[in-house]
Amino acid sequence: MRIILLLALLLFAPQLVLAQGYIDVTAPASRKLKIFVAPTSLPGEAAPQVGQELSELFGFDLGLAGPFEISPRDAGMAGADLVLKSAYSVQGGGVTLECRLVDQVLNREVTAKRYTGGARELRRMAHAFSDEVLRAVTGQKGPFTGKIAYVTKASGNKEVFVMDYDGRNPQRVTNNGSINLKPDFAPSGKEIIYTSYKKGNPDLYRRELFTGLEARISSRPGLNAMGAFSPDGSKIALVMTKDGNSEIYLIGRDGKELARLTNSHAIDVSPAWSPDGSRIVFVSDRLGKPQVFIMDADGGNVRRLTANGAYNVTPRWSPKGDRIVYARKEGSGFQIYAINPDGTQDTQLTSAGSNEHPRFSPDGRFVVFSSTRSGSEGVYLMRADGTSQTRISPSNGQDSHPTWSGNM
Amino acid sequence: MRKKIIGCLVVLSFGALFTGGCAKKDVVRSEEPISAVQTAPPTAQTTPAEVARPAQPVQPAQEARPEAQGGATAQPMTETTPTREPAVAQEAPKAGQAAKAPAAELQAELQKIYFNFDSADLSEESRGVLSKNADYLSKQPSVKVRIEGNCDERGSDDYNMALGERRAKAAKDYLVNLGIASDRLATISYGEEKPVDQGHDEAAWAQNRRDEFVIVK
Amino acid sequence: MKRGLTARYPGPGGMFIVSFLCHAVALAIVANWNLFGELKPDETPVTYVDMVTLPVASPQSGTPAPAAEKAVEAPPQPAAPPAPPPVMSHPVQPAKPAKPAAKAPAAATPGNAKETPAAESNDFTQRMAKLEQLAQERRQAEVLERLKKKGTRTGMPGAKGAEAGSDYPTYLQSRLKDALKEVMVSQTKSPYVIATITVSPDGRIAQYHVEKGSGDPLFDDAVQRAVTLAGKSLVPPPGGAKFKGMFRFRPEGVGINK
Numbered sequence: 001m002r003i004i005l006l007l008a009l010l011l012f013a014p015q016l017v018l019a020q021g022y023i024d025v026t027a028p029a030s031r032k033l034k035i036f037v038a039p040t041s042l043p044g045e046a047a048p049q050v051g052q053e054l055s056e057l058f059g060f061d062l063g064l065a066g067p068f069e070i071s072p073r074d075a076g077m078a079g080a081d082l083v084l085k086s087a088y089s090v091q092g093g094g095v096t097l098e099c100r101l102v103d104q105v106l107n108r109e110v111t112a113k114r115y116t117g118g119a120r121e122l123r124r125m126a127h128a129f130s131d132e133v134l135r136a137v138t139g140q141k142g143p144f145t146g147k148i149a150y151v152t153k154a155s156g157n158k159e160v161f162v163m164d165y166d167g168r169n170p171q172r173v174t175n176n177g178s179i180n181l182k183p184d185f186a187p188s189g190k191e192i193i194y195t196s197y198k199k200g201n202p203d204l205y206r207r208e209l210f211t212g213l214e215a216r217i218s219s220r221p222g223l224n225a226m227g228a229f230s231p232d233g234s235k236i237a238l239v240m241t242k243d244g245n246s247e248i249y250l251i252g253r254d255g256k257e258l259a260r261l262t263n264s265h266a267i268d269v270s271p272a273w274s275p276d277g278s279r280i281v282f283v284s285d286r287l288g289k290p291q292v293f294i295m296d297a298d299g300g301n302v303r304r305l306t307a308n309g310a311y312n313v314t315p316r317w318s319p320k321g322d323r324i325v326y327a328r329k330e331g332s333g334f335q336i337y338a339i340n341p342d343g344t345q346d347t348q349l350t351s352a353g354s355n356e357h358p359r360f361s362p363d364g365r366f367v368v369f370s371s372t373r374s375g376s377e378g379v380y381l382m383r384a385d386g387t388s389q390t391r392i393s394p395s396n397g398q399d400s401h402p403t404w405s406g407n408m
Numbered sequence: 409m410r411k412k413i414i415g416c417l418v419v420l421s422f423g424a425l426f427t428g429g430c431a432k433k434d435v436v437r438s439e440e441p442i443s444a445v446q447t448a449p450p451t452a453q454t455t456p457a458e459v460a461r462p463a464q465p466v467q468p469a470q471e472a473r474p475e476a477q478g479g480a481t482a483q484p485m486t487e488t489t490p491t492r493e494p495a496v497a498q499e500a501p502k503a504g505q506a507a508k509a510p511a512a513e514l515q516a517e518l519q520k521i522y523f524n525f526d527s528a529d530l531s532e533e534s535r536g537v538l539s540k541n542a543d544y545l546s547k548q549p550s551v552k553v554r555i556e557g558n559c560d561e562r563g564s565d566d567y568n569m570a571l572g573e574r575r576a577k578a579a580k581d582y583l584v585n586l587g588i589a590s591d592r593l594a595t596i597s598y599g600e601e602k603p604v605d606q607g608h609d610e611a612a613w614a615q616n617r618r619d620e621f622v623i624v625k
Numbered sequence: 626m627k628r629g630l631t632a633r634y635p636g637p638g639g640m641f642i643v644s645f646l647c648h649a650v651a652l653a654i655v656a657n658w659n660l661f662g663e664l665k666p667d668e669t670p671v672t673y674v675d676m677v678t679l680p681v682a683s684p685q686s687g688t689p690a691p692a693a694e695k696a697v698e699a700p701p702q703p704a705a706p707p708a709p710p711p712v713m714s715h716p717v718q719p720a721k722p723a724k725p726a727a728k729a730p731a732a733a734t735p736g737n738a739k740e741t742p743a744a745e746s747n748d749f750t751q752r753m754a755k756l757e758q759l760a761q762e763r764r765q766a767e768v769l770e771r772l773k774k775k776g777t778r779t780g781m782p783g784a785k786g787a788e789a790g791s792d793y794p795t796y797l798q799s800r801l802k803d804a805l806k807e808v809m810v811s812q813t814k815s816p817y818v819i820a821t822i823t824v825s826p827d828g829r830i831a832q833y834h835v836e837k838g839s840g841d842p843l844f845d846d847a848v849q850r851a852v853t854l855a856g857k858s859l860v861p862p863p864g865g866a867k868f869k870g871m872f873r874f875r876p877e878g879v880g881i882n883k
Contacts, residue, residue, distance in 0.1 A: 022873035028877045138842055270564075289526070329562075
């Protein structure tokens, strides 16, 4: 009897181990994809410095991106998982850049693109391929062809400029000698809104970047500031003081008032949209000190988001909707934090110097912000988890309020 | 008796588990050396191409798409060449200062008031200054004044835009209470954009948290 | 009562003997069970789907013949891990157009091709292609070398057809695990991939079929790389049979929620 019992036990025990559906294969934490940027092929008389420029550019873009580790130049492609190959040639008035990404392990071409254009667009073409590499490898396009609008004090007063995401190619947008603040891109990337004192009052202007055409769309008495385009580009959330106290309003692209969203004796500022346009995150001192709140896009259902810190400002929603970045006053400066829209996982992202004005890149991978960590205020970017903090604006500048456009 | 049977069972099942485990390990271990020898040759012999193929049957040869890409990028990328704006009107304060001599005198009489950090409350001292300012203004009924609210650099600049407005409005409300017509008093906030002291210490900040009274007409 | 019992039983020593006997029986059962591999398919149906027995002369026959010459070159390479030859290949740049030409003739770069005489560039193309291939092989050899070192630790069953294959899945699991360690990369929190892998009787991966992707392209590709790498040095399944099993790949220590 006992033996039979035992037999049964013995028969079943080992089977239990193997009777599951799958065989599990696990591996410890993520490493990085080693990518080797092969020197650019430059046939004929093409300038040799182009090769250097391109490999630096690809190295910078992809190194920042996160999933890649750039193989050192002298290591060659031997140890790399991926190899990025490029060929540059000059034809007539333009240039052609042909790029390929090859998976060395799977022995296949991942993606290939050919770009043609003027010689001045070379960097743009290369950034476009960086975007494409990210699309092919991670499933989501990179943000590297987007532009960053920012405010610079280089000429003494604050003017709005636009530059490439890596700090190259700065171009002036305003030139009025007055105070120009808080640029925000339309979702198309082709328009910008900003507040300027150029006619005395802080009014809101909308400007087409390609044509330079501009309209003053809100010039009510008092503030017309901190405009934020809705995700569909049809509306603008705006702070105005025309009714006596700073409140958040919705206006149309033409400046027509659509709705008043807040109604309190407190200061209500810095509106920013959720990516689906259904909610607005903003700052209010209705409980005494400035804190971050969330309301529905019709002004209802207000609730406080930030529970820690005595002074939390300038929130901005991630494009995926999963995180909100903001700045918290700590000591004499600010630090950047990120929090879930339900108030959980409040995480500090910066610690060196004073860091303000965080905003996500259009793909959500990065956060741009301004920092004083190296003396003069400059535009920085980091990955959304706070790693790879990098200054992109010139070291001697006075640059702040960056905002990253979608691809134009 | 029952205890003993249970004891036996426990001992036996442990034993069984143990032996079972051992048996398995033995099988694995004894074959180790063989495997080591056997793996070596195939490693070297399979070419990458051959092995890769079965692993990914679907391998669409992706070629460069010159038309689509070329077309897209051929567009002018030098989009941001905004037209230069005329250096439009300086802010009104200078226009105000350039007014007639009596106005300039009066301007000198209008004193600034100062605030505490993150506050738009009027201190005792500020109220005293405002009363004097109200006296001057009531003697010059034609003069209009713009109250400019300012903040120090420590706060958030967004928030300070609104705080400056609040500071200006606080002064305006007080002056209106003292009998100055509200249509003679405009307000504007410069937030932290127009510091009088560029320093980064408490002395500078205290100077910058202020309302200025600028004669416009 | 107690005394009666102790009298009838031979005391603790006797109990030990009984226990020993039972152990012996247990051992015999386990041994038997291992010998009768046929029992297994019922117990692990998913892993052992399709146990078609194909006649194979020798388990080692999987080694492909054409690669014989390379077998001579490759073994010494792992000895010198980082590769000097590929480094040399980079300064020699014009080779780049070779790749497009070889891979996709239609997409050849006309601008580049014009620069060099056809014959010369052809020759060059071939040399470059060779160099590139060498580099690629080296990368794979490097990883395989590491895998092999680890492989011996976990051990694997012999490829003798006579033996029961109860441990082939375990063996394959450990090879895949080691390979995944080498190429692991992901961007989501708890991705997993379920895939059916078929190993042909000659020890090559005949089919890799993803049953359920992770939705994370980075991880999907990593799994595919792992399978490709592991597939380069597999011992053929026992019994000259094809092996087919379903595997679930995921990062270590991460629970599966979705």
